[in-house]
Amino acid sequence: MLNRGYYDGFGGAYLPEILVATFDELEKVFLEAKNDPDFWQNYENLMSTYSCRPTPITFAENLSRYFGGPRIYIKREDLNHTGAHKANNVMGQGLLVKRMNKTRVIAETGAGQHGVATATMAAKFGFDCTIYMGEVDVERQRPNVFWMERLGAEVIPVKEGTRILKDAINEAFRDWVTHMDTTHYVLGTACGPHPFPEMVTYFQSIIGKEARKQMMESQGRLPTRIYACVGGGSNALGIFSGFLHDPAVELVGVEAGGKGLDTGEHASRLCSEDAAVGVAQGYKTYFLQNHEGQMKETHSIAAGLDYVGVSPILSHLKETGRVRFEAATDDEVVAATALTIRKEGVIPALESAHAFAQAFREASKLSHDDIILINQSGRGDKDIFTVADAFNDPKWQQFIIEKAKKYHA
Amino acid sequence: MLEKYLKNRLKEKKILLMTHIVLGYPSFEEGFQIVESMVEAGVDLMELQIPFSEPIADGPVILRANQSALANGVTVKKCLEFAGDVAKKFPIPFLVMTYYNILFQYGLDRFAGVMAKNDIKGAIVPDLPPEEGKEYLDAMAGHDRCPIFIFSPTTPLERMKYIASHGNGFIYCVARKGVTGADTDFSSDLHSYLARCRQATNLPLALGFGVKDKNDIDFLTGQVDIAVIGTQTIRLVEKEGVGSVGPFISGLR
Numbered sequence: 165m166l167n168r169g170y171y172d173g174f175g176g177a178y179l180p181e182i183l184v185a186t187f188d189e190l191e192k193v194f195l196e197a198k199n200d201p202d203f204w205q206n207y208e209n210l211m212s213t214y215s216c217r218p219t220p221i222t223f224a225e226n227l228s229r230y231f232g233g234p235r236i237y238i239k240r241e242d243l244n245h246t247g248a249h250k251a252n253n254v255m256g257q258g259l260l261v262k263r264m265n266k267t268r269v270i271a272e273t274g275a276g277q278h279g280v281a282t283a284t285m286a287a288k289f290g291f292d293c294t295i296y297m298g299e300v301d302v303e304r305q306r307p308n309v310f311w312m313e314r315l316g317a318e319v320i321p322v323k324e325g326t327r328i329l330k331d332a333i334n335e336a337f338r339d340w341v342t343h344m345d346t347t348h349y350v351l352g353t354a355c356g357p358h359p360f361p362e363m364v365t366y367f368q369s370i371i372g373k374e375a376r377k378q379m380m381e382s383q384g385r386l387p388t389r390i391y392a393c394v395g396g397g398s399n400a401l402g403i404f405s406g407f408l409h410d411p412a413v414e415l416v417g418v419e420a421g422g423k424g425l426d427t428g429e430h431a432s433r434l435c436s437e438d439a440a441v442g443v444a445q446g447y448k449t450y451f452l453q454n455h456e457g458q459m460k461e462t463h464s465i466a467a468g469l470d471y472v473g474v475s476p477i478l479s480h481l482k483e484t485g486r487v488r489f490e491a492a493t494d495d496e497v498v499a500a501t502a503l504t505i506r507k508e509g510v511i512p513a514l515e516s517a518h519a520f521a522q523a524f525r526e527a528s529k530l531s532h533d534d535i536i537l538i539n540q541s542g543r544g545d546k547d548i549f550t551v552a553d554a555f556n557d558p559k560w561q562q563f564i565i566e567k568a569k570k571y572h573a
Numbered sequence: 574m575l576e577k578y579l580k581n582r583l584k585e586k587k588i589l590l591m592t593h594i595v596l597g598y599p600s601f602e603e604g605f606q607i608v609e610s611m612v613e614a615g616v617d618l619m620e621l622q623i624p625f626s627e628p629i630a631d632g633p634v635i636l637r638a639n640q641s642a643l644a645n646g647v648t649v650k651k652c653l654e655f656a657g658d659v660a661k662k663f664p665i666p667f668l669v670m671t672y673y674n675i676l677f678q679y680g681l682d683r684f685a686g687v688m689a690k691n692d693i694k695g696a697i698v699p700d701l702p703p704e705e706g707k708e709y710l711d712a713m714a715g716h717d718r719c720p721i722f723i724f725s726p727t728t729p730l731e732r733m734k735y736i737a738s739h740g741n742g743f744i745y746c747v748a749r750k751g752v753t754g755a756d757t758d759f760s761s762d763l764h765s766y767l768a769r770c771r772q773a774t775n776l777p778l779a780l781g782f783g784v785k786d787k788n789d790i791d792f793l794t795g796q797v798d799i800a801v802i803g804t805q806t807i808r809l810v811e812k813e814g815v816g817s818v819g820p821f822i823s824g825l826r
């Protein structure tokens with residue numbers, strides 16, 4: 165490996181020996197692509213014709229008036245094909261798979277967004293596709309499983325461990341160590357061994373590049389603050405990377421506060437006392453773990469944030485102080501989702517709504533001259549079963565009961 | 574020290590046997606009985622796996638053993654005590670096998686120190702390539718413990734030499750791609766790989782992953798120094814109980 169992907173001590177490549185050669189190849193192909201000016205151009209062309217890039221920035225006029233403080237803008241990653249920023253990473257890695265002449269892709273998925281995005285990419289590029297998904301997530305995200313299967317992917321429910329995202333990642337690695345000759349593992353976030361954190365951030369940086377340009381064109385200035393939710397960290401790194409060298413722009417990453425940081429039922433690695441630096445899943449970062457190094461169970465209303473680790477690049481940006489990290493609770497997230505839908509007619513995913521919740525908490529303290537930008541990483545209407553449950557909607561429940569009766573009839 | 578023991582032992586036996594247990598699975602009491610019957614049946618060295626919640630290189634059988642042990646409240650502290658007990662009681666070398674985070678949280682120097690105090694000869698850490706292991710290597714050298722590194726069929730000769738330069742005791746050669754516990758096709762395909770391993774180092778070579786019966790051991794005799802039986806004895810204990818371990822091991826050579 166040419167470098168080991170360290171960010172001030174975070175990151176690295178803690179690989180079983182069997183995978184070292186595969187990672188050497190991946191790093192080589194990624195660097196070649198990165199140094200090929202045509203590659204990024206092809207990537208942008210693909211994203212503008214197959215997904216909806218550039219995604220717009222929406223002025224949230226009613227929310228701005230409601231809070232009476234800063235002007236609030238929303239970067240609309242929800243308008244990507246398959247409904248989330250995940251498409252940026254997946255299509256980019258798909259182009260690399262073609263360069264490597266591999267014929268099969270595998271991926272882990274939590275909420276199912278990354279699984280659907282990967283299955284979509286595989287359908288378009290003609291790859292075989294296997295998706296690993298924790299059994300708990302298969303149960304709570306059936307509509308996404310339905311689409312993955314329609315798209316031709318095999319979805320394997322993971323019954324080991326806590327049966328959620330981290331366990332799906334472990335299973336995907338186990339598949340990969342057996343089939344790496346033909347198979348690429350499309351890791352969904354800016355975590356894992358080098359070069360994944362760098363590579364996923366590279367593809368997601370399209371968000372920040374666009375957003376910076378759009379703010380300058382429409383406002384003639386940069387935002388005061390930018391908010392993004394943080395699970396693994398790919399959407400946050402995507403938008404933040406456009407502004408890292410603008411010290412006046414404050415960057416805020418919002419983790420899953422679950423039922424509250426003091427309950428232990430959360431997924432906050434960077435702003436709770438429950439996390440410590442460790443090494444798992446091939447990289448060094450903050451993990452939610454006990455004092456002996458065993459990973460803890462995590463909780464979030466948003467499956468996409470329900471993860472024990474976090475991007476090593478974000479751990480680094482926490483230590484340097486360049487990014488401030490906060491946590492939003494499940495309840496705050498549901499309230500923020502409801503408000504955003506009513507005021508603006510846009511439906512953020514529960515993951516993305518964490519960024520909205522924190523922005524709303526801080527909005528009234530900012531002035532009219534300030535501008536805030538929220539990254540709406542995904543859309544919520546696709547996850548109607550989860551969102552309806554989060555709202556505890558009685559008419560929806562009645563509908564499901566009636567529907568079930570018809571299937572029984 | 575470990576290398577010397579192995580080479581002496583190889584003067585008497587054509588191939589050595591290394592076996593594996595997951596500590597605290599099914600329980601520490603049964604684990605002790607398993608170690609006892611393995612030693613009585615002539616096992617030459619043993620690896621004791623400290624359970625980890627994310628055992629990425631292990632297949633379903635060892636994965637479940639890890640989870641079951643953790644669910645039963647097995648701790649690293651208890652595992653190290655157990656390792657010390659068996660090392661004191663039985664006259665063969667014992668190694669710990671676990672994932673890096675366990676050592677990292679314990680403190681690398683402290684971990685190597687406890688190994689030395691408890692007479693654990695070395696460690697196998699499958700998710701720690703030598704490039705990431707500086708602090709670990711220093712700690713192990715400081716306490717005169719053997720870091721056992723791994724070769725795989727995808728490792729080129731030059732890299733094997735680099736890995737071996739950091740290893741001590743012996744080299745663990747993974748027989749094939751994949752995780753522990755799946756079948757391995759013991760055929761002539763292995764010859765060129767093992768020849769490459771041999772060319773890279775003078776350390777004794779152990780071969781593991783998929784070794785499960787006398788036929789496999791017969792095939793490996795003369796080609797490697799140590800055959801590693803891992804998953805197979807866990808399966809056996811699950812199916813036929815602790816009493817079946819001794820006869821199984823005795824029948825391998």
